[in-house]
Amino acid sequence: MDYFTGPKLLDFKNSPPHLQFNKFVLTGYRPISTYRDCLRSLFYLHNEFGNIYTHGSVFYHLFMNHEGGAPIYDTLLSFDMFGVCLVNTLGALPIIHITLLCYPSSRRVAMLAYLLLSGYGVHRAVTAQSNVHRLQSFVWQAMFRFILFMLRLTGAGRGSPTSLRLYLTMDILALLGGLVNISRLPERFSPGRFDYWFNSHQIMHIMVILSIMYLHWGTLEDLTWLKGYHCPDE
Structure with a gap:
């Protein structure tokens, strides 16, 4: 087997049990593999290929079919969620x-x-048993940010007028990405059609990347604003 051909791929019912988390993705599963074979999967098409290349931290998607089985998968998922938090x-x-x-x-x-809420969120995220519970792990952080945004909107908080719109867009994109992921859209409506491209997890990745870009732009706006601002009592 060379780097560009890959092994025979599996369908859903013959895939490793710990990888059967989306029943609407029917084909393209990699078999249980060594770490070298997992690395080779960077170079041939399978149903995690798009997820690998749209993810900031590739290890979870790249090595999820490692021969270590479910324990390795659970460890990788925990690290992945820790990175998100x-x-x-x-x-x-x-x-x-x-x-x-x-x-x-x-x-x-x-x-x-x-920071305390974030620590609680990390614990909830790495111990969650479903995508819905993982999404719920971020609720308290999102609510906290919403309070900050309301302070800015009412004039009690400080910051660039432009950055608020960017931060709101950031959180909306992140929320929509999470909802798309747990809803399994669009593959729910056409099982098998989105096995390789444009499935819910890939869409979530893209929306999260966009969300991080809006966070970056908002932070730059705030830092630029900060250079020329002094509090009234200073």
């Missing part, structure tokens, strides 16, 4: 800092509260 946590810290720029005591309390 880390992005959520670190990405929000500049938002908290700038929104509460003129309220140092409240800013410190908010930072601590968000």
Whole structure:
């Protein structure tokens, strides 16, 4: 077997049990493989190919069919969810800092509260037993950010006027991506048609990438605004 041909792919019912998490993806499953064979799957088409190349952290999708079986899969999934939570946590810290720029005591309390909520979210995410429960793990962080956005909208919080729109777009994209993923759209309506391309998980990846881009743009707007701003009592 060379790098570009790959092994014979499996259908859903013959795939490893721990990989049978989307019954609407019917074909294209990689067989149980060594780590070298998992790496080879970077170079031939299968139903995780698109997920690998649209994911910021490729290890989960690349090695999910490793011969270590379900224990390896569960470990990879936990690390993957930890990475998602880390992005959520670190990405929000500049938002908290700038929104509460003129309220140092409240800013410190908010930072601590968000970090504690994020720690709880990590625990929920890595121990969740379904995609729905994983999505729910991020609810408290999202609600916390929404409160910050409301402070900005009412004028009580600080920050660039432009960044608020970017941050709202960020969270909307992330939410829609999560809902698409747990709804299994569009493959739910045409099982087998989206096995390789444009299935719900790939769409979620793309929407999350866009969400992170909006976070980046919003942060840049805030940092530019910060250079010329001073709190009233300074």
